Each structure stands twice: as C-alpha cells, then as structure tokens.
Amino acid sequence: MEKITLGKLPNVLTARELIDLAFKRAAEGATKAEGTPREVAIERERQRITIATTTVAEHLKEIVAAFPSLANLPPFYRDLVEAIEGIDELRKALGAISGGARVVDKIRREQLRRLKLIKYPAEAAAVRRQAYGRVSSVLKKLDRSLIFLKEAAKKLSDLPDVYVDMPTIVIAGYPNVGKSTLLKALTGSTPKIAPYPFTTTGLQLGYFEHGHQRYQVVDTPGLLDRPLEKRNKAERQAITALKNLARTIVFVIDPSETCGYQLEDQLRLLEDLRKSFPETRFLVVANKTDLLNEEKIIELRKTHPDILFLTANTGEGVDTLKQELV
Numbered sequence: 001m002e003k004i005t006l007g008k009l010p011n012v013l014t015a016r017e018l019i020d021l022a023f024k025r026a027a028e029g030a031t032k033a034e035g036t037p038r039e040v041a042i043e044r045e046r047q048r049i050t051i052a053t054t055t056v057a058e059h060l061k062e063i064v065a066a067f068p069s070l071a072n073l074p075p076f077y078r079d080l081v082e083a084i085e086g087i088d089e090l091r092k093a094l095g096a097i098s099g100g101a102r103v104v105d106k107i108r109r110e111q112l113r114r115l116k117l118i119k120y121p122a123e124a125a126a127v128r129r130q131a132y133g134r135v136s137s138v139l140k141k142l143d144r145s146l147i148f149l150k151e152a153a154k155k156l157s158d159l160p161d162v163y164v165d166m167p168t169i170v171i172a173g174y175p176n177v178g179k180s181t182l183l184k185a186l187t188g189s190t191p192k193i194a195p196y197p198f199t200t201t202g203l204q205l206g207y208f209e210h211g212h213q214r215y216q217v218v219d220t221p222g223l224l225d226r227p228l229e230k231r232n233k234a235e236r237q238a239i240t241a242l243k244n245l246a247r248t249i250v251f252v253i254d255p256s257e258t259c260g261y262q263l264e265d266q267l268r269l270l271e272d273l274r275k276s277f278p279e280t281r282f283l284v285v286a287n288k289t290d291l292l293n294e295e296k297i298i299e300l301r302k303t304h305p306d307i308l309f310l311t312a313n314t315g316e317g318v319d320t321l322k323q324e325l326v
C-alpha cells in the first residue's frame with residue numbers, strides 16, 4: 001500500500017539566514033596554513049571562499065532534492081499541492097533555487113581562479129569579499145522563492161496521510177444527516193483525523209476489512225456537504241483531489257429532515273455531486289430510518305428504487321451497505 005508522507009521537508013532558510021550561516025562557518029572553519037605571506041593569505045581565503053559558497057550551494061540543492069518530485073506525486077496529492085500552492089509556482093521557485101545553486105558553484109570556481117593570480121597578500125581578502133558580495137546578491141534575488149518554499153514546506157508537511165491505492169469510499173451529504181455515525185458503524189472504530197486544506201475539521205478516516213481486502217472510508221466534514229457553486233477555486237481543487245481517491249461515494253440523505261435540511265435540497269446536492277464526479281459510482285443511503293413512518297419509506301422506494309435504508313446509530317442495514325460496497 002502506498003502511503004505518502006510529505007512530512008520530511010527541509011527547514012528552508014531565508015537569504016539572510018543562509019548568508020549569515022555561510023559566512024560564520026567560513027570564518028570559523030578556515031585552518032592555519034604555512035608558507036610565504038602570499039601563500040598563507042591565498043590558502044586562508046581559498047578555504048573561506050570554498051566553505052561559504054559550498055554551504056550556500058549545498059543548502060539550495062538540499063531544498064530542491066527534498067521537495068517531493070511533482071512529476072511522481074500520485075494524482076490525489078498533486079491536486080492538493082495545486083490547491084495549496086499552485087504547482088506552477090512551486091516549480092518556478094524550485095527552478096530558481098536550482099539555478100541559484102549553479103551560479104554559486106560558478107562563483108566559487110571563478111573566484112578561486114582569481115585568487116591564484118594575485119600578487120600581494122592583501123589582494124586575497126579582496127577576492128574573498130568579492131565572492132561574498134556576489135553570493136549575497138544571488139541570494140537576495142532568491143529571497144522571494146526561499147520564503148515561498150519555506151511556507152510551502154510548512155503547509156505540505158500538514159497534508160493528510162491517506163492510502164492512495166486502497167479502495168476508498170467517500171461519504172458525502174448535508175451536515176447532521178449521520179455521516180460520522182455511519183463511518184463509525186462501517187469501520188467500528190473511532191476515526192483518525194487527518195488535516196486537510198480548506199476544512200478546519202480535517203478528513204476522518206476509518207478502515208474495514210473484507211475477504212483479505214482493506215477498505216478505506218473517508219468522511220469529509222465541511223467539503224461535500226453543501227452546494228459546490230458556493231466554493232472558491234482552491235476549495236474546488238481540494239474537492240477535485242477526492243475524485244482521485246473515491247471509488248465510490250456514499251451519499252447520505254436524511255428523509256426525516258431532523259438534520260435541518262429539506263430532502264429536496266439534499267437531493268439537489270446529490271445531483272450536483274454526480275455532475276462533478278461523473279466517473280465515480282454513487283450509492284445513496286437513507287439514514288435515520290428509525291424516525292421514518294411506513295408511508296414515507298414506501299414513497300421513497302417508489303421514487304428512488306436504488307436507495308438503501310439504514311439506521312446508522314443502531315447499525316441496522318449497515319451490513320447490507322457493506323456487502324453492496326465490496
């Protein structure tokens with residue numbers, strides 16, 4: 001089972017922090033050399049230039065290497081990254097950092113070459129200062145990208161841990177229709193909460209096993225519980241990500257309307273979702289059957305012959321649903 005964790009992203013330093021770190025290491029790291037005053041000066045500055053530029057270039061390369069390769073991300077996570085940061089923005093920033101690392105490597109080679117050509121010891125420090133100045137100006141130009149990636153790393157470390165290739169059932173429906181109760185009834189456990197962008201409550205994940213196959217059940221509080229037209233672009237993208245995950249959507253309706261929403265509105269949301277998830281199988285379940293009278297059930301069976309009736313809080317009908325799901 002593939003479980004992606006984007007949790008190990010680097011602590012990205014800002015331009016200022018990286019400059020300070022590099023120069024400090026260079027100042028402390030240079031060792032004493034022997035020889036003529038010119039040789040001593042050259043060796044001291046050679047070490048400083050090397051340590052400073054290497055510190056900077058290595059950190060930049062580390063950032064690029066540590067960000068998950070966007071090309072290889074499973075679609076679910078790609079959509080989430082798109083929702084959170086914009087893949088293009090991320091790619092551009094990483095491209096800038098990667099280019100910056102190459103420039104710093106080049107500065108090292110050029111300045112070390114210049115260092116060899118000096119005549120007087122005092123010139124060595126000037127070559128080193130020039131190297132520092134060039135590196136600083138490269139980093140200052142990268143600062144926006146560095147700050148962007150610092151933020152991105154923070155947000156991406158917070159992506160939910162889900163199994164992207166486990167058969168997954170997503171539960172949808174208006175608030176208070178009994179989605180969380182159904183998740184518990186299906187999976188028999190307290191759901192795990194995974195942070196998810198654009199909902200404060202996070203995804204609720206549960207698992208059940210049937211015939212040696214594990215199934216993942218996802219409740220999406222705050223996401224698939226009201227009309228999509230009211231969503232902003234980023235929220236839509238976060239919803240789109242679920243498309244890659246959901247093999248089946250269980251749409252829960254509450255015909256008793258004790259949830260506070262009219263059945264008519266609930267069914268409209270269902271049609272709305274069907275249009276947005278044209279390739280996903282939908283199973284419609286009517287919950288809170290215990291609160292319905294016989295007439296209502298008969299009427300619903302007539303208009304919607306495919307509906308499964310259940311009472312999530314007693315577990316009645318949940319086994320039938322499970323059979324239907326697997």
Ligand SMILES: Nc1nc2c(ncn2[C@@H]2O[C@H](COP(=O)(O)OP(=O)(O)O)[C@@H](O)[C@H]2O)c(=O)[nH]1
Nearest residue numbers: 175176177178179180181287288289311312313
């Ligand atoms: N009578 C009855 N109440 C239920 C049933 N399922 C859930 N509820 C209640 O409906 C309320 C909302 O349930 P919840 O699972 O939190 O809904 P969600 O907002 O869709 O996740 C809670 O008070 C539940 O106890 C049911 O089958 N029958």
Ligand SMILES: [Mg+2]
Nearest residue numbers: 179180181221
């Ligand atoms: Mg809930």
